[in-house]
Amino acid sequence: MSVKRFTGVNSRDAMRQVREALGDEALILANRRVDDGVEILAMAESATPDGSDAPESRVPAKAPVPPPPAVGQDASSAFEAMSARLLDEMRDMRALLSREQAPPEAVGGLRERLLQILLEAGFRQTLAEEVVSALPEELAGHDLGDRAMSWLHRQLVKRLKGLDDEGAFLDRTGIVALIGPTGIGKTTTTAKLAARYVMRHSTRPVALVTTDSFRIGAHEQLRIYSRLLDVPMYALNADQPVSDLLERMRGKSWVIIDTVGMSQRDHRVIEQVAHLRGGDAPVRLVLLLNAASQPETLEEVVVRYRQAAQAAGAELNDCIITKQDEAGRLAPVLDIVMRHGLRLLFVSHGQRVPEDMSVADVPALIDRALESRVAVAGSTARQGAAEAPTRSPSLLGQGRRLSGTLLALRQRLAGFQRLEAVWDLLGLPEAVQQRRLEALLADYPAGEQALGMLWSERRRVKGERWSMPDVAIDPDGAWLALPLLQHRQVAGQQARLEDALQRLAVSVHLFNGLPDGEAAGWLEGQALTWCSQVRGSQRVEHAGERQPLSALGELAEPLGDVACRFRGQPARITLSSLPVAVSLKAGKGVSQTVSVRAWLGEVRDAESGRVLVKRYWVAPARLGRDPQSLLLAQLQGDALPQLTRRAWQRLAPAELGEVRPDVRLLMASGLATVAAHLDLAEDEAAMDLRAELLGLAGGRQRRRDVALLESLAQLFMVRDAIRHLGLGERESG
Known part of the structure; x- marks a missing residue:
């Protein structure tokens, strides 16, 4: 022993x-x-x-x-x-x-080290724990390095909303009111913002307004700026509604209001915001935040001013950071902006007009925040790391992650918004579901740039009464999020291929089983790329003998092995190939013999080397030895029917309510294709998305693709619950 x-x-x-x-x-x-x-x-x-x-x-x-x-x-x-x-x-x-030697997770783990970095930079414990809780499994066992810091940078960047298009913001007509406490730099910022409008739209349609009648010389300071910019300035009493000036400002398309500074604790803040809402002209509120203020003060400013805006029937979603040059660290103010979901428009860093204000460069701001760190006691970070798994995440933080995950999926996967639209049919009467589904699928996927098709077997999935939908492939080789129902397509294999070419310009076809002789002849005539996955019992002709493909392993030319994923697990596939001939059915008992190249694959577990499965394919001889990517696409598509079946069972009518079977199948197969795509993708954006999804679901199963499927189902369920409560995502202008 x-x-x-x-x-x-x-x-x-x-x-x-x-x-x-x-x-x-x-x-x-x-x-x-x-x-x-x-x-x-x-x-x-x-x-x-x-x-x-x-x-x-x-x-x-x-x-x-x-x-x-x-x-x-x-x-x-x-x-x-x-x-x-x-x-x-x-x-x-x-x-x-x-x-x-305590476990890495307790003392020296990457999760705790990243948490320590965030706290040293000045981010609050709540946000820091939310960020590190989404650490991908691919990084969890590694030491702190460039890849880990790059991941941390990406997580912070995606939480800080910036001004994507300055032109769109400046071109939107109406009234912009700058609000915030006394001494925060509103008057100077008003002049800087007005200068940007003037440079873009000239002086004629721009006007300045001040409501600050309390500070000595406040009017005169803004008047000097108005003269320098050659734009008119109007004065408004703090208790006077903005509608009183609208007639005098007729013809002015862009109006910037410099409001009187008030402490966030002043009860008149609500009245001030209410007065800015007068008239028919839309008023956009922009909150100014002093980068040099204490975090507690910044928190109170945001909460109180947002409450005042809500009480006045307004929304406060935009902010500008002032006095960046006076701040020792930038992380505290960025933390406030992130946690409250504000959009950061500009950053002001000096007194010069208009030079010392720039559009918020989110990646650069995160870089600066992480560079300015002050050491904190290690026990603080360890305590936070120990508490993180049991502490309930904030609703606001969960909402941010939910919204960010959905946005990332829309940006990454063609057809994802169509999948969302299918989910929107839940709860509607079946007749309405059918009508809207017809309209939704009428031109799909014509607008999504489909390069290829993964044609599913023309028979029912084992144990179910439905057939696996077909899946379109985009130019990058990724599956479109919303598959295509078989019964909505034209009958006959060649007819389907012709339709796919005419409507979608599809040039790559992946089949389960050999094409019939008529379809194969048409494919060859069009010089299109195709590949068929077949059984090992498929009989072929080689060296004058007819025998099953599975018996030709020793005769095939070995071509090495490549890494892959198979049914949610890391694997390696060893490939070999040889030329053969196959007989294709041509109708009425007639067959024709076609020369092709056969491919043999042996899939092994990446860890143990155990053989998991053997697969066989045939492809046109003219493709030579190039179709390796096609073989892998078909191999990885093996998981789709069973993932769809899992999703179908997960989306039971008892939980969803009234739902048509074809709507339910589209929802299930869509979840399967998205889960499989995220499981297979190797880029860092996919790694981040996987971690976010698995974090939202709160747990892992042995198969990663199955865990992702469950996470996506929960994501959609939560999304629908929020929408039904009237709290859906709001698009900010």
Whole structure:
């Protein structure tokens, strides 16, 4: 009975060695990080006298070391004594390792280090924990480095909303009112903003208004700016509605109001905002935030002014940061902007008009925030990291993540908005569902740039009464989010291919099973790319003999192996190929023989090397050895029918309410294609999306694609619940 030491480049590699050497029931005694990766101490379960998986429970805490066995002692007693001694020593060693090398998640883990960085920069604990809670599994076992910092930067950037198009903001006519406490720089900012309008629209349609009648010289300061800009200035009493000036400002399309500064605790703030709402002209409120203020003060300013806007029947969603040049750290004010979901328009960093104000450069602002860090006690970060898993996330934070995840999915996946539109049919009468579904699918996917088609089998999915929809492929090789129902397409294989070419310009076709002779002839005549996945029992002709593809493995030319994912797990596929001929049905019992190239694939588990499945394909001989990407696309499409079936069962009518079967199938197959796409994609944006989705769902299953499917279903359920409550996403102008 011996304890064995295993060292791997990471935990997965070390555990693979343990399973290969000791089996699946091996006992893990200790693990720790070492210079070369991860070290695990393990022993076989059968090595303990009773097969227990808790060796430390077999002896007392201070069990005496038994004496050497006497001559003639029973062999089993000697074995028991030796076992107890060794297990006692192992328990002590395990405790020592626990003290000297705590798990990475507790002390030295990447999650805690990132949390420490955010706190040192000045971000508050709430936001910091929300960010690090979405750390992708691909990074969790790594040390802090460029990739981890790049991930952290991306998470902060996507939480800080900036002005995407300055021109769109400045071209929108109406009234802009700058509000905020005294001494925040409203008058100077008013002049800077007015200068931007003048440079874009000239002086004629621009006007300035001041409501500050309290400060000595306030009118004169803004009047000087108005003269320099050659635009008129109007004065308005703080208790006077803006509608009183509308007649005098007729013909002015862009009006900027410099309001009187009021403490956020002043009860007159509500009255001030209410007066700005007078008349028919739309008034956009912009809150100014002093970058040099204390975080607690900034928090109070945002909360009180937003409450005042709501009480006055207005919305406050935009802000400008002032006095950036006076702030020691930028993170506190950015934290406020992020957590409250404000859109940051401009950043002011000096007194010069208009030079010292610029459009918010979100990535640059995040860079500066992370560069300015002040050390904080390590125990603070450790305490936060320990509390994070049990602390309930804020509703506002969850709402931000929900909205951001949906936006990222729309931007990433063609057809995702169509999938959302299908979900919007829930709850409607079936007749209305049918009418709206017809309108929704009338031109789909014509506007989505489909390059290829993954044609599903023309038979029902096992155990169900429906057939898997077909899936369109975009020019980048990704599946469109909303599949295509089989019964909505024209009958006949060649007719479908012709329709796909005419309507969608589809040039790549992936089949389950061989095409018929008529369709194959048409494909060859059009010089289109195609590939068919077939069974190993498919009989082909090679070297004058007719035999099944599965029997030709030794004759095929090996072409190496490539990494892939298969049904939610990392794998490798070994490919080989050889020329063959196949017989294609041409109708009425007639067949024709076509020369093709056969491909044989053996898919193995990436960790254990165990063979998972064997797959076979045929493709036109004219494609030579190029169709590797086509083979992988079909292999990875294997998961779609079963994922769709899982989603179909998950979306039961009892939970969804009244829903047509074709609507339910589109919802289920759409979830499956999106989940499979995110599971397969290897870019960092997909990695971030996976982490966000799995974080929203709050848990993982063994298969990543299944976990993503469940996460997406929950995402849509929550989205629908919010919409039904009248709290849907609002588009800001």
